[in-house]
Amino acid sequence: MKKFFTTMVAGAFAAVSGISAAVADPVKVGFVYLTNPGDHGWTYAHEVARLDVNKHFGDKVETTYVENVPEGPDAARVIRELARQGNEIIFTTSFGYMDPTLKVSKEFPDVKFEHITGYKRSGNMATGNIRFYEGRYVQGVVAGMMTKSNKIGYLASFPIPEVIQGINAFALGMRSVNPDAEMSIIWVNSWYDPVKEADAAKVHIAEGADILAQHTDSPAMLQTAEKAGVHGFGQSSDMKAFAPKAQLFSSVNNWAPYYISKIEQLMDGSWSTGDGPDHWAGNTWLGMADDYLVLTEFENMPADVKAAAEAAEGKIKGGFNIFTGPYSDNQGTVILKAGEAYHDGNLWNDMNYYVEGVNGKIPG
Amino acid sequence: MEQLILTVILTSVPLIFAASGELIAERSGVLNLGVEGMMLMGAVSAFAIAMGTGSPILGMFAGAFAGALTAGIFAFFALGLATNQVATGLALTIFGTGLSGLIGAPLVGHAIDGLPQIHIPLLADIPILGMLLFQHDIMVYLAVIMVGLCAWVLNATRVGLIIRAVGDNHDSAHALGYSVLGVRLLAVMFGGMMAGLGGAYLPLVLTPHWAEGMTAGRGWIALALVVFASWRPWRVLGGALVFGGITIMQLAGQARGWTIPSQFLSMLPYLATIIVLVLIARNREFALANSPACLGRIFHAGK
Numbered sequence: 001m002k003k004f005f006t007t008m009v010a011g012a013f014a015a016v017s018g019i020s021a022a023v024a025d026p027v028k029v030g031f032v033y034l035t036n037p038g039d040h041g042w043t044y045a046h047e048v049a050r051l052d053v054n055k056h057f058g059d060k061v062e063t064t065y066v067e068n069v070p071e072g073p074d075a076a077r078v079i080r081e082l083a084r085q086g087n088e089i090i091f092t093t094s095f096g097y098m099d100p101t102l103k104v105s106k107e108f109p110d111v112k113f114e115h116i117t118g119y120k121r122s123g124n125m126a127t128g129n130i131r132f133y134e135g136r137y138v139q140g141v142v143a144g145m146m147t148k149s150n151k152i153g154y155l156a157s158f159p160i161p162e163v164i165q166g167i168n169a170f171a172l173g174m175r176s177v178n179p180d181a182e183m184s185i186i187w188v189n190s191w192y193d194p195v196k197e198a199d200a201a202k203v204h205i206a207e208g209a210d211i212l213a214q215h216t217d218s219p220a221m222l223q224t225a226e227k228a229g230v231h232g233f234g235q236s237s238d239m240k241a242f243a244p245k246a247q248l249f250s251s252v253n254n255w256a257p258y259y260i261s262k263i264e265q266l267m268d269g270s271w272s273t274g275d276g277p278d279h280w281a282g283n284t285w286l287g288m289a290d291d292y293l294v295l296t297e298f299e300n301m302p303a304d305v306k307a308a309a310e311a312a313e314g315k316i317k318g319g320f321n322i323f324t325g326p327y328s329d330n331q332g333t334v335i336l337k338a339g340e341a342y343h344d345g346n347l348w349n350d351m352n353y354y355v356e357g358v359n360g361k362i363p364g
Numbered sequence: 365m366e367q368l369i370l371t372v373i374l375t376s377v378p379l380i381f382a383a384s385g386e387l388i389a390e391r392s393g394v395l396n397l398g399v400e401g402m403m404l405m406g407a408v409s410a411f412a413i414a415m416g417t418g419s420p421i422l423g424m425f426a427g428a429f430a431g432a433l434t435a436g437i438f439a440f441f442a443l444g445l446a447t448n449q450v451a452t453g454l455a456l457t458i459f460g461t462g463l464s465g466l467i468g469a470p471l472v473g474h475a476i477d478g479l480p481q482i483h484i485p486l487l488a489d490i491p492i493l494g495m496l497l498f499q500h501d502i503m504v505y506l507a508v509i510m511v512g513l514c515a516w517v518l519n520a521t522r523v524g525l526i527i528r529a530v531g532d533n534h535d536s537a538h539a540l541g542y543s544v545l546g547v548r549l550l551a552v553m554f555g556g557m558m559a560g561l562g563g564a565y566l567p568l569v570l571t572p573h574w575a576e577g578m579t580a581g582r583g584w585i586a587l588a589l590v591v592f593a594s595w596r597p598w599r600v601l602g603g604a605l606v607f608g609g610i611t612i613m614q615l616a617g618q619a620r621g622w623t624i625p626s627q628f629l630s631m632l633p634y635l636a637t638i639i640v641l642v643l644i645a646r647n648r649e650f651a652l653a654n655s656p657a658c659l660g661r662i663f664h665a666g667k
Contacts, residue, residue: 206367
């Protein structure tokens with residue numbers, strides 16, 4: 001209910017929050033945000049990139065954003081409104097906007113849509129994503145070497161492909177250095193609920209975890225870790241200010257190059273979702289090698305761990321495929337034999353298991 | 365295990381504050397659905413003052429004050445202008461959410477130390493019990509004291525009698541010469557103060573930072589708890605602990621790899637609330653014995 005009203009208010013004032021430019025006919029760019037940029041996590045990273053877009057293009061673009069838009073059918077109204085206001089390209093920045101974006105994209109064939117982290121596309125709807133899992137492999141390496149209890153606590157949001165990829169990449173990194181370490185997953189069923197995230201972190205610590213990782217958006221987990229004297233990893237943006245002693249590093253999402261290149265493509269007419277039945281070619285999925293995912297400084301760890309983290313980061317930047325065999329799922333079934341490796345399609349379609357080292361099973 | 369119980373206690377504190385405050389307002393006959401908004405105003409004010417002055421205690425007072433002030437806005441409309449209480453309360457939540465976000469925008473990205481734990485001498489050293497009961501921050505003790513105070517005032521004092529009279533039959537109370545609107549104003553402001561304290565507990569203890577909308581719906585749970593507690597203060601305390609307990613249990617169950625789907629586990633606190641409500645409702649006399657007869661009804665003195 002609350003969110004519904006917030007959205008109505010947000011929708012009504014969408015036009016007001018636009019940053020106006022003085023020059024005639026700037027390219028209008030719309031953004032749809034899941035929470036407000038004040039989450040200091042996921043949406044904050046998008047807002048930083050939007051400001052970079054303004055800086056890069058100056059008065060050649062005019063950006064507008066709508067915050068606190070709930071995922072699901074209601075989002076379509078907000079996206080449609082942005083299209084009606086004359087935005088030529090609209091970025092919808094959460095997985096749950098996938099179907100609403102697809103629906104609206106059919107109503108406005110001349111507007112370009114970029115949906116972030118989904119997999120459905122059309123002639124004028126492309127997808128953009130960052131290879132978040134690359135950073136999580138490095139986190140796994142650090143966690144595996146740092147843990148004394150061999151118990152890692154992981155906070156997850158919703159069982160969607162990118163979250164499962166993250167969990168498995170973390171576990172593969174962890175098991176590459178420490179075959180005895182195990183991960184427990186708590187699904188908080190929310191992207192953003194600071195108190196619940198803190199509660200879940202406390203539960204992990206009470207259960208013996210000494211390294212925490214998260215796929216949720218607030219700095220609450222790291223603050224809890226700081227207070228309890230354990231370590232953890234920040235999410236989406238640098239969270240060092242919240243946990244100077246606890247943060248080992250953060251994987252920072254850098255959306256600016258993606259936004260800028262897509263807007264440039266729109267300006268010079270080369271924007272495309274590519275050919276083929278699923279329009280795969282025109283879509284963006286880059287990672288550490290292209291600075292779409294940036295790791296903050298490795299801190300609060302011994303020199304050998306730091307060296308291993310740097311080595312893992314370098315290896316991935318050099319083209320190492322994390323999902324390379326041999327490995328099994330946590331039921332003992334062999335997934336990939338030595339020499340076999342996943343390609344991108346597998347990551348989205350076939351990863352419905354936890355790898356060895358992760359406790360429990362995927363909900364739902 | 366003790367650590368888990370400790371987490372249950374701490375996570376229940378905001379609910380205890382907010383729900384017992386709302387309980388007093390409702391016993392005086394006013395339904396204020398703006399708890400979420402008042403909590404957020406309390407949270408942002410507490411964080412701002414604690415960060416600015418370096419004193420979390422001052423932050424706590426600021427949270428209480430801001431909550432009461434926000435409730436004053438509700439009182440102006442719902443009591444002064446006799447607007448619909450449900451609509452006004454909903455508007456207050458939207459208003460509080462928005463205004464707290466605006467005030468809090470420059471505070472995002474900062475962290476504070478938060479309220480310190482107080483070790484009560486001797487008692488704190490008792491094994492297990494000492495840790496569970498006697499090593500908390502001041503607001504945990506305050507929450508229990510306030511529940512006791514609410515129960516005592518309502519049941520054993522003349523003030524409580526007047527509050528209940530106004531809530532149960534405002535026309536009679538008016539005829540007896542009590543200022544119905546005056547009593548309700550104070551009850552609503554008290555409710556706001558308590559919601560502000562509940563909100564303040566988030567940035568002062570649970571997650572020592574400010575983030576927009578950080579209460580994430582706890583104001584609504586507090587409202588449900590008042591009904592759950594059938595308008596009795598001590599049952600609010602019990603209900604909040606049950607709710608917190610089930611929440612933490614489902615998180616712990618996941619960490620221990622229970623094979624029950626997490627969606628089902630997440631549902632448990634709400635399921636428990638519904639079950640208790642159904643059980644209570646089977647005995648209507650028991651359920652409604654303390655329900656204020658004039659809850660949500662507008663009072664016109666001239667009638």
